[in-house]
Amino acid sequence: MPTRRALLGSIAFAIGGLALAKRQAIARAQEALGLAHAFRKDFRIGVAVSNQALDQQLAPQLDLIAREFNSVTGENAMKWGVIRPDGINWVWERADRLVDFAHQHRMDVLGHTLVWHSQIPASVFLDAEHRPLTRDPLLAKMHEHIDTLVGRYKGRVWAWDVVNEAVDEGKGWRHSKWHDIIGDDFMEQAFRFAHAADPKAQLLYNDYNEHNPDKRAFLVKVLRDYLDRGVPINGVGLQSHVGLTYPDLAQWERSIATYADMGLKVHITELDVDVLPPPSNTGADVANRATYSRDIDPWPQGLPDEMQEKLANRYEELFRILLRYRKSVERVTFWGLHDGISWKNDFPVRGRTNYPLLFDREMLPKPAWHRVMKLAGTKL
Numbered sequence: 445m446p447t448r449r450a451l452l453g454s455i456a457f458a459i460g461g462l463a464l465a466k467r468q469a470i471a472r473a474q475e476a477l478g479l480a481h482a483f484r485k486d487f488r489i490g491v492a493v494s495n496q497a498l499d500q501q502l503a504p505q506l507d508l509i510a511r512e513f514n515s516v517t518g519e520n521a522m523k524w525g526v527i528r529p530d531g532i533n534w535v536w537e538r539a540d541r542l543v544d545f546a547h548q549h550r551m552d553v554l555g556h557t558l559v560w561h562s563q564i565p566a567s568v569f570l571d572a573e574h575r576p577l578t579r580d581p582l583l584a585k586m587h588e589h590i591d592t593l594v595g596r597y598k599g600r601v602w603a604w605d606v607v608n609e610a611v612d613e614g615k616g617w618r619h620s621k622w623h624d625i626i627g628d629d630f631m632e633q634a635f636r637f638a639h640a641a642d643p644k645a646q647l648l649y650n651d652y653n654e655h656n657p658d659k660r661a662f663l664v665k666v667l668r669d670y671l672d673r674g675v676p677i678n679g680v681g682l683q684s685h686v687g688l689t690y691p692d693l694a695q696w697e698r699s700i701a702t703y704a705d706m707g708l709k710v711h712i713t714e715l716d717v718d719v720l721p722p723p724s725n726t727g728a729d730v731a732n733r734a735t736y737s738r739d740i741d742p743w744p745q746g747l748p749d750e751m752q753e754k755l756a757n758r759y760e761e762l763f764r765i766l767l768r769y770r771k772s773v774e775r776v777t778f779w780g781l782h783d784g785i786s787w788k789n790d791f792p793v794r795g796r797t798n799y800p801l802l803f804d805r806e807m808l809p810k811p812a813w814h815r816v817m818k819l820a821g822t823k824l
């Protein structure tokens with residue numbers, strides 16, 4: 445005869461086993477439904493879609509995107525230099541495909557981006573005689589660009605990065621053609637034009653290195669003024685191109701908290717975690733490039749387990765912070781689908797093998813994906 449104690453013990457063991465089996469079954473079902481489904485009560489999960497995936501209709505990539513994400517950004521498709529390569533004529537096909545794909549799969553579309561100093565033909569800033577444009581004609585051109593692009597997708601693009609990277613760390617407004625020709629109000633004008641073209645779209649200011657206290661302080665001053673004067677802005681996008689050891693996430697969190705306190709929506713617009721040893725420059729200014737050397741490209745054949753673990757830890761840190769601000773965080777977008785096609789293989793150094801995303805080169809989920817998945821729905 446088993447003793448009463450042994451019997452109780454084995455019942456408890458059986459129940460424990462059942463509970464474990466149930467938890468495992470739930471976890472498996474959740475995994476099969478993908479990240480966006482798991483985070484549906486927290487925030488949207490997005491991905492940047494490459495031009496190649498759109499042009500070639502790469503089914504394996506598009507299928508994975510449809511399974512794992514509920515919002516999409518064109519990694520390049522809507523930038524001025526891509527959608528109007530000669531500065532004037534529109535090439536709509538790729539952006540149309542992105543928007544159609546999103547709508548077929550009930551995803552939200554993020555428009556990236558209307559006013560940026562990068563990936564834009566120099567001719568945009570010149571008149572027919574190749575002389576630099578003055579304020580009014582450049583404002584008219586900005587208006588026409590925003591009106592046409594936002595207008596075409598009116599009601600079908602959920603949010604726009606209206607202005608990208610207008611602030612320079614420690615220096616206030618960045619010296620770009622937009623700023624230097626039009627003046628400080630170029631950004632305000634862009635928001636007004638975008639709002640007029642689609643009054644229901646969310647309008648965002650987007651930038652990198654937003655953990656930087658000087659950048660934050662300057663931006664907060666601008667945003668407060670906008671809110672006071674009713675300039676139509678809904679939120680801030682933090683690109684969040686981070687590394688394993690930079691930036692100080694307390695500073696990144698402070699920026700999120702500050703914007704949230706101001707009543708602004710927070711979008712994490714371009715998340716990736718660079719695992720490679722950084723050259724001296726760690727910003728995301730696409731004009732910056734450092735030179736290649738073997739010592740800053742240590743894992744061309746695959747990421748060692750201990751680095752996978754570090755990457756998973758970093759993603760956990762990031763997501764724990766984001767979940768605390770879930771009331772204000774509208775979406776978290778990864779800048780690329782899998783490691784093999786990440787821009788971080790070529791930035792800030794060309795030709796390295798980087799591992800910044802949640803899917804590996806075979807498009808399989810990495811340990812970091814499992815770690816992030818486990819956090820879905822956690823109340824922190």
Ligand code: XIL
Pocket residue numbers: 519520608652683714728730787
């Ligand atoms: C990058 C793309 O990922 C690359 O494919 C392209 O060659 C350069 O631009 N900040 C931004 C993004 O706002 O648009 C940039 O995307 C990365 C930095």
